[in-house]
Amino acid sequence: MIVKTKKFALDKKHYIKKAFVSQLKKVKIWFLIPAAVAVLGLVLNFTGVYKNWWILITAIIGALLFAGFWYLQFYAATQLEQNKQMFDKFAYEVDSSKIMVKLNAKEGGIIKWDMISSAEKDETGFYLHMGRGQFLHFRNDVFNSEHDFKLFESILRRKNLL
The missing domain is CATH 1.10.287 (Helix Hairpins)
Incomplete structure (x- = not known):
């Protein structure tokens, strides 16, 4: 099963606070x-x-x-100009084999699960940590349904990240 998210961007102030x-x-x-x-x-x-x-x-x-x-x-x-892409809007498709990052219907990229070092859940959503100052933040409101939210959480648990 695939979890599809709405298109969203990482907030710069939230990034600074969380990374710091x-x-x-x-x-x-x-x-x-x-x-x-x-x-x-x-x-x-x-x-x-x-x-x-x-x-x-x-x-x-x-x-x-x-x-x-x-x-x-x-x-x-x-x-920095080279980090501008971190704060662009993307939609994500998450399954048990990969995380698809979609800029639009034809452009995007893949993040493999072995690139994710850890994950955490708090009241704002999920954080998938990749390295120092590198993470994905899936807020609670980016999921299309409660089922997608629970499926995303179960994928993280099966990957032993949560």
Whole structure:
């Protein structure tokens, strides 16, 4: 059985938010370094060993710059000409062997299931992750019927992605 969706596009603001949060979850270990430096600065300051707030301020600025770097990466991806296609409107046909991406009735492409590394479901719909900052977002309102929605979810479960 094939799940056909309505034609829809990925929203740029939603892309930035989701890609940024997803990346921060992956690299959260790197936030331990500024946190440890901040705690060290506080301990040294309050014990009187080294009374200086620069350690704490540097740790906070470092963490903010790190997060800002990733935010700017995903923001810039929405502005680049070569990524313009990510935000065009497509219709999708999903079955157990492939995902057909259709620009119109005659033009399109194929995404094989082995390109999808993981999937997740939240209140807005389904996310199919392909790589860093690359995902497909199937909102709940793009499915033609409740049956298509449930069939899409069952395909994801059979592929062990959900």
